[in-house]
Every structure is written in C-alpha cells, then in structure tokens.
Amino acid sequence: MKPTTYEITVRGRIGPALVDAFEGMTVSVTPTKTLLRGHMVDQATLHGVLELIESFGLELLDVRRAELTT
Amino acid sequence: MSTTRSAPAELLERGDGARSSGLLARERLFAMLDPGVDRQVTLVSAPPGSGKTTLVRSWLAARAGSTAVGWVDVRRDESDPSHFWGQVLDAVRSSGVVSADSALATLVPTTLAEPAELLGHLATGLHRIEEPLVLVLDDIHQLRSSEALDGLESLLADAPPTLHVVLTSRRDPRLGLHRLRLSGRLTEIRAANLEFTAAEAGELLEEAGVRVDDADIARLHQRTEGWATGLRLAALSLARHPFPGQFVAEFAGSERTVADYLLGEVLASQPPEVRDLLLRTCILDRVNGELADLLTGRSDGHRLLHELAEANALVVAVDVGRTSFRYHQLLLDLLRLDLRRELPEEIEDLHRRAARWYADHGEAVDAIRHARLAGDWDLACELLGRHWVQLLLDGEEATLSHLLDGLPEGLAAADSEVATMLAADHLRHGRWVEADALIDSARRTIGAVPDARRSRAEAALATVQLFRARQVGGVEDVLDEADGAVEGYLGTAEQGGADLGALAVLNLGIAKAWTFRFEAAERDLQRGLALGRSIGRPYVEIGCLTALGNVATLTERIELGEKRLRDAIAVAERVGWTTHPLVGAAYMGLASTLLDRGMLAEGEQWLDRADPILTRAPEPPASVGLRHAQGMLAMGRGRFDDALAAFEDGERLVDVLHAPHVFAAVERPWQLRARLGLGDIDAVREALSGAPSTAAEWCNLSARLHLLAGEPEEALAAVAPVHTGEAAAIHVNFNIEAWLLDALAHRALGDRAAAERSTENALALAEPDGRCGMILTIPGVQELLREHPVHRTAHASHLQLLCDLLAGVEPEATGAPTTLEEPLKERELAVLRFLSTNLTAAEIGSELFLSVHTVKTHMRKLYAKLDVHTRAEAVQQGRALGLLAPARRIS
Numbered sequence: 001m002k003p004t005t006y007e008i009t010v011r012g013r014i015g016p017a018l019v020d021a022f023e024g025m026t027v028s029v030t031p032t033k034t035l036l037r038g039h040m041v042d043q044a045t046l047h048g049v050l051e052l053i054e055s056f057g058l059e060l061l062d063v064r065r066a067e068l069t070t
Numbered sequence: 071m072s073t074t075r076s077a078p079a080e081l082l083e084r085g086d087g088a089r090s091s092g093l094l095a096r097e098r099l100f101a102m103l104d105p106g107v108d109r110q111v112t113l114v115s116a117p118p119g120s121g122k123t124t125l126v127r128s129w130l131a132a133r134a135g136s137t138a139v140g141w142v143d144v145r146r147d148e149s150d151p152s153h154f155w156g157q158v159l160d161a162v163r164s165s166g167v168v169s170a171d172s173a174l175a176t177l178v179p180t181t182l183a184e185p186a187e188l189l190g191h192l193a194t195g196l197h198r199i200e201e202p203l204v205l206v207l208d209d210i211h212q213l214r215s216s217e218a219l220d221g222l223e224s225l226l227a228d229a230p231p232t233l234h235v236v237l238t239s240r241r242d243p244r245l246g247l248h249r250l251r252l253s254g255r256l257t258e259i260r261a262a263n264l265e266f267t268a269a270e271a272g273e274l275l276e277e278a279g280v281r282v283d284d285a286d287i288a289r290l291h292q293r294t295e296g297w298a299t300g301l302r303l304a305a306l307s308l309a310r311h312p313f314p315g316q317f318v319a320e321f322a323g324s325e326r327t328v329a330d331y332l333l334g335e336v337l338a339s340q341p342p343e344v345r346d347l348l349l350r351t352c353i354l355d356r357v358n359g360e361l362a363d364l365l366t367g368r369s370d371g372h373r374l375l376h377e378l379a380e381a382n383a384l385v386v387a388v389d390v391g392r393t394s395f396r397y398h399q400l401l402l403d404l405l406r407l408d409l410r411r412e413l414p415e416e417i418e419d420l421h422r423r424a425a426r427w428y429a430d431h432g433e434a435v436d437a438i439r440h441a442r443l444a445g446d447w448d449l450a451c452e453l454l455g456r457h458w459v460q461l462l463l464d465g466e467e468a469t470l471s472h473l474l475d476g477l478p479e480g481l482a483a484a485d486s487e488v489a490t491m492l493a494a495d496h497l498r499h500g501r502w503v504e505a506d507a508l509i510d511s512a513r514r515t516i517g518a519v520p521d522a523r524r525s526r527a528e529a530a531l532a533t534v535q536l537f538r539a540r541q542v543g544g545v546e547d548v549l550d551e552a553d554g555a556v557e558g559y560l561g562t563a564e565q566g567g568a569d570l571g572a573l574a575v576l577n578l579g580i581a582k583a584w585t586f587r588f589e590a591a592e593r594d595l596q597r598g599l600a601l602g603r604s605i606g607r608p609y610v611e612i613g614c615l616t617a618l619g620n621v622a623t624l625t626e627r628i629e630l631g632e633k634r635l636r637d638a639i640a641v642a643e644r645v646g647w648t649t650h651p652l653v654g655a656a657y658m659g660l661a662s663t664l665l666d667r668g669m670l671a672e673g674e675q676w677l678d679r680a681d682p683i684l685t686r687a688p689e690p691p692a693s694v695g696l697r698h699a700q701g702m703l704a705m706g707r708g709r710f711d712d713a714l715a716a717f718e719d720g721e722r723l724v725d726v727l728h729a730p731h732v733f734a735a736v737e738r739p740w741q742l743r744a745r746l747g748l749g750d751i752d753a754v755r756e757a758l759s760g761a762p763s764t765a766a767e768w769c770n771l772s773a774r775l776h777l778l779a780g781e782p783e784e785a786l787a788a789v790a791p792v793h794t795g796e797a798a799a800i801h802v803n804f805n806i807e808a809w810l811l812d813a814l815a816h817r818a819l820g821d822r823a824a825a826e827r828s829t830e831n832a833l834a835l836a837e838p839d840g841r842c843g844m845i846l847t848i849p850g851v852q853e854l855l856r857e858h859p860v861h862r863t864a865h866a867s868h869l870q871l872l873c874d875l876l877a878g879v880e881p882e883a884t885g886a887p888t889t890l891e892e893p894l895k896e897r898e899l900a901v902l903r904f905l906s907t908n909l910t911a912a913e914i915g916s917e918l919f920l921s922v923h924t925v926k927t928h929m930r931k932l933y934a935k936l937d938v939h940t941r942a943e944a945v946q947q948g949r950a951l952g953l954l955a956p957a958r959r960i961s
Contacts, residue, residue: 012327017334020407032325054240055403057119057299057329 006046008036009062010053021052037066094274095132096125098267099259103129106257107137107204110229111250114238116261119299119329119400122238123208123386125264130204140165140205143388144212146355150468151218155179155188158205167199177646178608180465181217182687184649189221191646194891197230204234211239215468219244226250265296278305278381286318293322299400302384303332309381310339333404347374348397349412352405353420353443355436358394364423418444429453432566434460435469442476450477455487455523455530459569462494463607471495482508486515487527494534502542509535526567529559529574536577541689542726545581552578572601572610580617584691588625592618608645609652612638616656623663626802628839635660651687654680658692662699666803668842668875670706675950677703694723698733701740705847710747717741735800739767743847746774766792766799766808773811778849782818785811803844806835814850817857829858833865840868842875852876890935890951898932901925902953906945 013029025038040046046063053060103125106112114122130139140161148154156179168174174195179188196203213219223245226235237243250256266274271291275282282290294300304321311317317335324331337345343366350365351357359372375395378385384398397405409417421444428437429449434457441450454473461470474495482489493508512531519527532552539545556574559567579594595614602610619634638656642648657680664673677699684693701716721737739761742754754775761768769792776785791797792808799805809832816824836845845851855872863869874880894902897918904914915925933939936947 010327012330013325014327015330015334017404017407017411018327018330020411021403034327055118055399056327057117057297057400058327 003039003041005037005039005066006049007062007064007066008038008049008053008060010034010036011059011061014058018056018058021056022049025049033061094124094270094277095128096270098270099125099263100129100132102257102259102263104133107202107234109257110233110235110255111226111247112234112236112257112259113242113247114236114259114264115242116240116259116264118240119297119398120261120264121298122259122264124298125259126206126208126236126238127386130206137202137204138165138167140203142205142207144207144209146212147214148212148218149214149472150181150466151185151215151221152179152181152465152467153469154213154215154218155192155221156465158192158207161205162196162203165203165205167201167203168195172198173646176644178465180647180650181467182465182650182652183647185217185221187649188646189224193225193228196225196233199230199232202232202234204236206236206238208238209240210237210243210245211241213243264298266291266294266298266301267296271296271301274301275305275308278302278309280305280308280314282308282314282318286315289318289322294328297328299384299398300328300332303329303336306381306384307332307335307339329400329404333401337404337408343368343370344374344378347371348401348405349409350416350420352397352402352409353417353440354424356388356394356396361424361427364427365420418446420444422446422449425449425453435466435473438473442473447478447481451481451485451488452523454491455526456566458491458494459530459573460566463569463573463609467498483511484515484518486512486519487523487530489515490527490531490534494537497534497538497541502538505538509538525555525559525562526564526570528555529570532556533570533574533577536574536581540577540580540584540691543690545585549578549581549585552581568601568605569607572598572605572607575601576610576613576617579614583617583621583624588621591621595621608641608647612641612647612650612652612656615641616652616659619656620659623659626839628663628666628841632660632663635663648679649683651683651689654683654687655689655692655695658684658696658699662695662702665699665702665706666843667840668706668846668871669880670703670846671880673699674703690723690726694720694733694737697723698737698740701744702843702847705740705744705747706843708747710744714741714744714748717744735765736767739771742771743774746771746778747849751775751779763791764797766797766804769797770804770807770811773808773815774849777811777814777818780818782815785815785818789815802835803841806832806841807844807848809835810845810848810851810854814848814854817854825854826858826862829854830863830865833863833868836872837865837868840871842872845872846875892935894932894935894953898928898935899953901928902932902944902948905929905941905948 011033013031014027014034019027022036022038025036028035028037036049038049040049050060050063103112114126116122140158142154142157142161145153145157159174159177159179162168162174172195173191177188177191177195207213207222210222213222226245226247227249229235237245247256251258268288268291271294272284272287275287275290290301290304294304304318308314308317321331321335337348340348347362347366347368347370351362351371353365354361357371357375359375362371362375363369372393375385376392379387379392379395384401385395386398388394388396421440425437425440425444425446426449428434428440434453438450438453438457441447441453458470461467461473470491474492477488482492489508489512493505493512496502496505496508509531512534516524516527516531532548532555535548536545536552539548556571556578559574560571575594575598579591579598582588582591582594595618598610599614599618602608602614615634615638619631619638621631622628622634623631635656639648639653639660642650642653642656647653657676661673661676661680664670664676677696680692680696681700684696697716697720701713701720704710704713704716717737717740720733721741724734724737738757742757745753754771758768758772758775761772763769769788773785773788776782776788789808789812792799792805793812799808809828813825813828813832816822816828832845836842852873855869855876858869860866860869897920900918901914904917909917911925911929912922914920915922918925920928929941929944933944936944936951938944938947
C-alpha cells in the first residue's frame with residue numbers, strides 16, 4: 001500500500017487528554033463526533049491507530065481513505 | 071525466570087474476593103457462566119472496560135472451592151511461545167491438580183523443540199487430570215505468537231471433558247472457535263451481555279456508597295450505555311462529590327466521550343498525593359508499595375494502593391498478600407498520556423529507578439525493559455550481559471531477541487558484550503557471516519570492557535566462539551584462549567553467573583572432545599554436568615551427558631557410553647525435549663554404539679529419530695556422525711550403494727568443517743569398501759595407489775581388495791603393519807578387521823590353524839564390548855566364522871552372536887526407543903505374545919486359562935494402549951516397542 005491519508009470518525013467529542021494520544025493526526029470535533037485525519041505510512045500504522053481507539057473505549061463510526069487533495 | 075506471574079486464582083480461593091475488592095456478584099451472568107463449565111470453552115469477548123476480567127474474577131470468587139483454578143495473565147504483546155506456555159504450565163501446576171508423576175510436573179517449554187512435542191505432552195497431561203479444572207487465559211488478544219495461537223487452537227479442539235477454558239479478549243481470537251460453537255461446546259459472553267442493566271447500575275452505585283435517586287441512576291445508565299468502566303468511574307467521582315445530582319446533570323449533558331470525561335473528573339477529584347502516585351507509577355505494569363515509594367519519594371505507597379483497591383475495580387490486587395496491584399488498562403493508558411504532558415522531564419528517571427529496583431529483585435526482563443525505556447544503555451547492557459544466558463536457558467529465545475532488537479544501532483560496535491550477544495543470536499539462526507563480523511568486533515573491543523565485567527565478557531565471548539567453532543570448525547584456533555577465559559570466569563564465582571559458567575564449560579568440553587582431548591573433555595563435561603544439575607538446567611545436563619557418552623564411546627568404554635547417552639535421552643523425555651536439536655547428537659551417538667554391537671534394527675530406529683532433527687537444525691559435526699552411522703548400517707545390511715552415498719555425503723560435510731573430525735580420515739576408505747561391495751575393483755585399485763600405508767583403514771582396504779582379487783599373499787602383507795602397530799589404527803575396530811582379513815587370507819591359502827589363530831585374536835578384541843558392526847561388513851566372514859571350531863574357541867558366545875547376525879537374526883533390543891504412556895499389564899502382555907501366532911482368541915484363552923471374553927477385553931485394552939486397531943498392527947507395534955522379540959529374518 002502507498003502512504004495514504006485516512007479519515008477516522010469516532011462517536012463523541014474527545015478532550016485534550018485523548019487528543020495527545022493521537023499525536024500527528026488532525027483532530028476536529030463536531031458536537032457529537034470526532035474526526036481524526038492523518039497520514040498513514042502503511043496498513044500497520046492504520047491498525048495501530050485503530051487499536052488505540054479500541055483501547056480508549058471509543059466507538060468507531062467510520063474509516064475511509066481521504067481524497068489526495070491535501 | 072522470575073517474571074511476575076500473578077496468582078489471582080489463589081486470591082479468589084480465599085472466598086472473600088467478591089465483597090472486599092468491590093466485585094459485584096452479577097447473578098445474571100453467573101447463570102450463563104455456570105452451565106458453561108460443562109462445555110469446553112467460555113469466551114468473554116468485548117471492548118476494553120466492559121468488565122470482562124472483573125466478571126470472571128467475581129464468578130470464580132463466588133464459586134470458590136468448588137473447582138481448581140489456574141489463571142494466566144497473558145503478557146502484553148506476548149510473542150514468546152515458551153514464555154506463554156510456561157505461564158500456562160505454572161498456572162495448571164499451581165491449581166494443585168497435577169500429580170508428581172505427571173508429564174506436566176517436569177515439562178520445560180522451549181522454542182527449539184518441535185511445538186507438537188510440548189503440545190502432545192500438555193494434552194496428555196491435561197487428559198490425565200481427573201478433577202475439574204478451570205483455566206483462565208485473561209487478555210488472550212495479547213497473544214501475538216502464531217505458533218502459540220496454533221497450539222492453543224489444537225489444545226482447545228481436543229480438550230478433555232474435565233478442563234474448562236475461559237478466554238477473555240478484546241476481540242474474537244483466531245482460535246477456530248466457530249467449530250466449538252457449531253458443536254455446542256462454546257459459551258459466549260459478549261459486549262451486549264456485559265452491559266449493565268439499569269437495576270445492576272443501581273446496585274453498583276449503591277455498593278460504591280453513592281446515594282443518588284432513581285432518575286439520576288437512569289440518566290447515568292443511559293449516558294454510559296451500561297458500560298462497566300463508565301459506571302465505575304462515575305461512581306468514583308460521585309462518591310466524593312458534594313452535589314451528586316449536579317454532577318450527573320453535567321455529565322449527561324456533555325457530548326465528550328465517556329472515558330475521557332470521567333477519567334478527567336476522577337483524576338481531578340483525587341487528593342494530590344493519590345494523583346501523584348498514580349501518575350508516577352503508571353510506567354509500571356505491576357505496582358507495589360515499595361516501588362511506589364521509590365518513585366514518589368514518599369512512604370504512603372502501600373496504604374494508598376490498598377485504599378484504591380478497596381474502593382474500586384480500577385486498581386486490583388494481583389497476589390494473595392495484596393501487596394502487588396495492577397491498574398485498569400484504560401486508566402493506565404490515560405495516566406500515561408497525562409504523565410507525558412505533566413512530567414515529561416521525569417519519565418526517564420522514573421524508568422531508571424524502576425529498572426534498578428527490578429534488577430535488585432532479580433526480575434531481569436522488567437529491569438532490562440525499563441532500562442531501555444530510560445535510555446540508560448549502560449544499565450541495559452550491564453543487565454543483558456548478566457542475564458542473557460539465563461533467558462536463553464529458560465527457553466525464552468524470542469524474548470531475548472526482542473530485547474536485543476531494541477538496542478540502538480552502533481552499540482554493538484562499541485560494546486564487546488553486546489556484540490557477543492548479537493553474534494550468539496545470529497549463530498542460533500545460522501547466519502555465520504553476520505555472526506563472524508560481530509565476533510571480530512567483540513574481540514576488538516574486549517579491552518574496553520570495565521574491569522568489573524571483563525571476566526564475564528571474556529567467558530561469554532569464548533563460549534560464543536566455541537559454539538561457532540563447533541558448527542563450522544576452527545576449534546583449535548580458539549581453544550586455548552577459551553580455556554583460560556572460562557577457567558578465569560569460573561574462578562570469579564560471579565553471583566548469578568552459574569548459567570554462563572555451565573554453558574561455557576559445556577562448550578569447552580565438547581570442543582575438546584571433537585579435537586581428541588578426551589581426558590580434559592571428560593573433566594570439563596563432568597564439571598558442567600554437576601553445575602547444570604545443581605541449577606536445574608536441562609540444556610546443560612543433556613548437552614554434557616551426550617558429549618560424555620560420545621567421549622566414552624570414542625575411548626572404547628562402550629557400555630558407559632551407552633548408559634550416558636540413554637541418560638541424556640531420559641532427561642530430554644522428562645522435560646519434553648526429544649525433538650530438540652541438542653538431543654539429535656545423543657540419538658546419533660546411541661545409534662552408533664548399537665550398530666557397533668550388531669543391533670541394527672534398534673540402531674536404525676534411533677538414526678531415524680536423529681535424521682529429521684539434524685536436517686532441521688544442521689550441526690555439521692553431528693551430521694558427519696549421522697552419515698557415517700547410516701553408511702555403517704547400510705554396509706551391515708549389504709546395501710552398498712546406500713552406504714556409498716552416505717559416506718560420500720559424510721566426506722562432503724567434513725570438507726565444510728575446515729576442521730579435524732573423528733571420522734574425517736575414514737570416510738574415503740569406507741567409500742571404497744562400499745565400492746568393493748559393488749564390485750568396482752578398478753576404482754579401488756586406482757585410489758589405493760596414492761593411499762597412506764601407515765593408516766590401518768587403508769591397509770585393511772588394500773587387503774580387502776587383494777582377497778577379492780584372489781591375491782591372499784598380498785592381503786597378508788597389507789595387514790601385517792596393522793598387527794605390529796606400524797600402521798596406526800584410530801579405533802579397535804580396525805584391529806579386529808585386520809585380524810579377520812588375515813584369517814581369510816590364511817584360509818584362502820589353506821592354512822586352517824593360522825586362520826583359527828587370527829580369528830581368535832579378532833574375537834578376543836571384539837568380545838569385551840560386544841563389537842559386531844565392523845565384522846558384519848567383511849565379505850566372506852560368514853563362512854570363516856561358521857567353520858571356526860566352537861569347542862576350541864574362548865569366545866563361544868560372541869561367536870554364536872556373530873553367526874546369528876550374519877544369518878540375519880538380530881539380538882533382542884535392550885531398551886525400546888519409545889515407551890508407552892500407560893504400560894501393559896502382565897496379562898495383556900501375555901495376550902500380546904500370542905497375537906503373533908495364528909491362534910484364535912478362544913485358543914489363546916485356553917492357553918492362558920482365561921475366558922474368551924476376558925481375552926477380548928485384554929485385547930481391546932492393549933490395542934488402546936498401543937494405539938492400534940488391528941492384530942497385525944499390535945504385533946508390529948509390540949515389536950517396535952521391544953515388548954516382543956524381533957521377527958526372525960533370514961536373509
């Protein structure tokens with residue numbers, strides 16, 4: 001897989017403590033969701049992030065590849 | 071290895087767990103778990119914080135005493151199958167259901183043996199446990215080793231009815247559970263089951279001493295969606311909150327994620343000393359009062375941890391004495407983030423202090439891990455240097471490789487000990503080039519090692535060089551230096567250094583044996599054997615016994631050799647290492663002595679065991695021995711083309727060695743003996759023209775050629791220097807051969823008296839150790855011995871044995887290579903003996919004064935014990951196991 005940007009959506013707004021956990025990703029918060037956007041070097045990086053989401057008890061809503069416009 | 075292996079099972083058996091550690095009795099879920107015990111497996115699969123571990127703990131506490139329990143905390147990112155199985159074995163042993171004679175009591179996991187061997191013993195041992203046993207594998211999602219996962223899958227598929235395995239996991243493990251599910255042998259508790267109902271949420275809050283009204287309970291329940299950790303965190307915050315109603319309202323109105331919001335609240339509401347303790351101790355996987363005090367600089371660690379554990383399930387005691395605690399994973403993850411934000415400059419120092427504490431308490435793996443995290447490479451290297459051999463001998467090769475991988479690049483170039491350890495790692499994987507570069511580097515930097523560590527570093531380097539030389543040759547080049555280094559290190563008697571000392575002496579002894587220094591080898595190996603036994607190291611014990619056995623055989627103490635080799639194999643059987651590369655050499659050695667004594671069938675069985683091991687884990691010197699033995703077997707059976715191929719292969723391997731080998735000189739003359747057997751006289755004549763006349767193996771070959779060519783006078787002349795000692799015989803077998811060739815030549819010349827005298831000389835040399843192997847390979851020897859007068863010989867019994875062997879009748883095996891799990895009873899054995907006849911069951915019954923029914927019962931039982939289904943198979947298996955005399959084969 002080529003390096004790709006991914007957008008990951010989780011339910012709820014994550015606060016400053018958790019934002020640190022997703023170092024290197026852009027975190028944007030809507031009233032009910034949090035969007036994590038980041039550059040993944042490979043699938044292993046992506047799975048690492050997913051595992052982090054799991055370990056914080058967050059509910060995963062969506063994972064998608066972003067358009068390469070950034 | 072004394073890594074932390076907690077025993078919550080013992081904790082639970084005290085029966086008070088459910089109350090005092092804040093565990094809630096969730097009867098609804100207990101009702102799902104209880105009937106599950108009659109099935110094989112229960113899977114509790116749900117996201118973190120769902121209360122999986124808590125549920126299993128409270129359930130076991132509630133039914134404490136009704137069943138034995140083994141508990142395994144699967145280590146984070148567990149990638150070492152040996153460590154995992156070691157934990158499983160420890161858990162099963164500590165449950166108290168393992169009898170002293172069970173294989174489970176003595177097994178030692180290692181990654182070097184075939185995984186199937188350990189699993190086979192484990193399965194058999196578990197099947198033999200009669201009482202019910204609940205085995206909990208907590209956090210099985212942490213198990214990353216596919217080898218261990220495969221093994222666990224097969225274990226679960228074939229679990230005995232008395233065993234019940236409870237798995238907790240964040241996600242469905244890859245363990246073939248669908249098959250168990252389909253066959254109704256799986257109980258599942260999933261996230262939806264674990265969610266608290268509103269009523270249960272109320273109970274939990276009440277248990278935690280929180281007083282809120284039903285509406286607030288409903289709100290909390292809705293907001294957390296019954297998520298266990300959410301409710302517990304809320305209860306913690308509420309317990310201290312002056313206005314609980316207000317807290318609930320604010321929480322319910324927030325859109326923040328539950329964990330984030332509540333953990334922030336909980337941590338913010340803790341008294342400063344508690345918050346400080348949590349923050350500084352979150353670098354540890356397990357906390358105790360002493361370690362906590364070391365990290366906080368205060369002295370309230372034990373009291374605070376105890377209070378936290380009493381108050382809620384986020385801090386849990388993991389041992390009987392409630393001195394060691396672990397934090398809930400979610401809390402731990404959050405705390406580590408906080409620590410990084412709040413005290414970033416202290417993190418390394420905290421790790422360094424933890425490393426020193428673990429080092430002082432002999433917990434090497436934790437100590438090294440924290441030293442690495444502290445970036446304290448001096449400490450990490452010092453600890454690795456002290457403990458790497460221990461890890462190796464513990465079978466935790468994977469853990470050691472992982473620790474070594476974590477060292478920064480370039481360290482090896484500067485640090486001799488690190489280079490040595492990395493070289494050993496490469497050698498274990500057969501990467502000679504990389505290993506040699508590191509050995510060179512280690513030799514260059516050995517002078518820079520501080521005095522306190524110098525002797526250890528030298529002994530380690532010597533050991534690695536000896537190990538390398540054993541594989542690829544060059545023993546002579548390193549032996550003297552290694553001898554001094556090892557001797558020097560043993561003199562220092564470094565604390566905890568017995569592992570390295572024992573391994574060093576073992577390698578030294580083997581190296582000396584390979585280079586014919588038998589007396590010195592014997593001394594070193596005896597010393598290694600005593601050391602290995604005193605520290606309980608099967609690796610050293612098996613290695614020393616094997617080498618001692620081979621030394622005894624090579625120095626013509628054949629019975630002692632056989633005994634030592636069988637002892638080595640017995641140790642391997644006890645610990646479940648019969649497929650370990652180390653034991654290949656023992657099989658090979660034993661096969662050689664058996665072949666030499668004419669027990670071709672049993673010798674062949676051991677060769678068949680050695681072959682796959684030495685193919686998988688090639689060790690050239692041992693492989694040379696294997697090929698030589700295979701060649702001798704083929705010669706004895708008259709399969710000359712097989713013999714030729716084996717000896718040629720042996721010679722090729724000797725060339726690879728670049729070193730002297732006990733068989734090096736004889737592979738070529740043996741090839742030529744095989745060629746003579748094939749009738750290729752010309753090739754042999756040509757080869758002999760440039761052969762050394764001062765070596766018995768060549769003189770005898772020449773005599774064989776002349777006999778075959780009808781030139782007995784020349785044959786006599788050829789062997790004469792062997793009798794006088796002018797031509798040196800490296801083994802007594804060549805003297806025996808020379809006398810028999812001499813006898814054959816005299817016989818051809820019609821001088822019967824001289825033939826008799828020479829035959830007597832040969833028999834005199836052969837009888838004391840029962841040697842036959844060489845004799846079987848000599849063409850024409852059958853007639854010679856048949857004509858030898860029985861009434862005049864001083865060696866009648868050996869003569870009879872040889873005549874039998876030459877007629878194709880082999881002596882009864884003295885010891886069977888395999889043994890039965892459950893031995894046959896006397897009656898069953900009696901029945902088995904009749905099965906090789908053509909008597910019917912009724913006829914066997916009348917022979918043994920038994921009813922036909924009883925005979926059939928015995929047959930059924932002995933079939934089961936022999937693991938066979940037909941009468942023919944039973945007879946065959948009985949022969950293979952040495953329960954029946956070998957079939958009389960007349961060739």
